[in-house]
Amino acid sequence: MPSRELVIGFDADDTLWHNETIFENVHRRYRDMLAHYHDAATVDRTLFATEMRNLESYGYGVKGFMLSAIETAIELSNGKISAAEIRELLELGRAMLAHPVDLLDGVADTVAALAATHRLILITKGDLRDQERKLAKSGLAQHFRHVEILSEKNPPAYAAVLLRYDVAPENFLMVGNSLKSDIAPVLTLGAAAAHVPYPLTWAHEHVDELPPAAGRFFKLNSIREVPAILAAL
Amino acid sequence: MPSRELVIGFDADDTLWHNETIFENVHRRYRDMLAHYHDAATVDRTLFATEMRNLESYGYGVKGFMLSAIETAIELSNGKISAAEIRELLELGRAMLAHPVDLLDGVADTVAALAATHRLILITKGDLRDQERKLAKSGLAQHFRHVEILSEKNPPAYAAVLLRYDVAPENFLMVGNSLKSDIAPVLTLGAAAAHVPYPLTWAHEHVDELPPAAGRFFKLNSIREVPAILAAL
16 A cells, blocks of 8 residues: 555656657658758658647557658658658668667666555556557566556646546646656646656657646656655645 | 446447448558559458558557558559559548548447446547547547557456456446457456447457357347347346
């Protein structure tokens, strides 16, 4: 049984394990592939625009990214991209899905220690099977009482999760790297949030402003600092 | 409050609304596109083999289907498929995701009537966002107390759902069109199952044999027959 009622939610990608670095490597190879058609900035900007246009249809995750990357490659090459190059994109995508899970520094110890005293919930978005596979590979699965893979991480989605597990917002702390997906929505609900930045942030996850949250918002340098802030809650 | 303790699970695709017909239309256009390379049977067989090879990576749903269709088109055309044709495949996929939701006959009345007396759970697999969108479009969302979108519908996955909602297998009836995904796994757990066949079945959903389930397995012609079997449970 948890020693106290505080429930802790953890984001997964770029909070527990590296993810954006994998995308960044793929972006680099993608720019190289299209370098004889356009400069890197145009490639990045057009791919991002395609992803945003398709987000409502595809949702988050590697498969939607791959489809948008193929579409953008056709567009930017004026249809001159070869079938062999598209096959290479498909292989890049499958390599992303098969990539080993590299935990961030401090995650294994901190999550294990917190699981001994608190109920932990993994709350992530992306492809269902991909996220489940990463959790299984991570070795962390046994520490999470519940796992929620959401199609969007906004206030109604978090409210539904808290309702499902009978957790009052004032008893909930969310830990994550994305101000937009992990921090702002839970602060809006009246819960607490701990931001642990990752060196890279996908442009879509940028946020201009956080809701007012005196005493409920913590800016950390490492996940190792989470136990120390629990006393303040 | 439900008038009795029986909880009813419903599959979604081809149980509540048409789905395989949409795939079948896309398959037809796909065969046409590749007709100058291979006959229809070869196209179908190769696409299915690609889907099965990629299933562990991609999981179920439209996005994985699209990626496998692009891969197969490159393979079957020996790389001669054009960028314009691949763009057409991407558009076919997006049209699938944007397709209206057509309820099967009897679904709206039956689900509404059962929701008035029983707790209903939607249990489906596929792309997270696509399934949520179809449920929203269906007009049925308010009838389901819970919604579970799973990466796989096997006995452990159903057992986890029943545990989550505190439902004993003997108090659970699953209704669906797939013997493999909706019927066999719940019979294995000791729950009851009602099979409502759909005119088309994806090859992956075929099953050779059902577990023994005297008195717990019902073969129906229409979802309209579900209320009549409840007395037997």
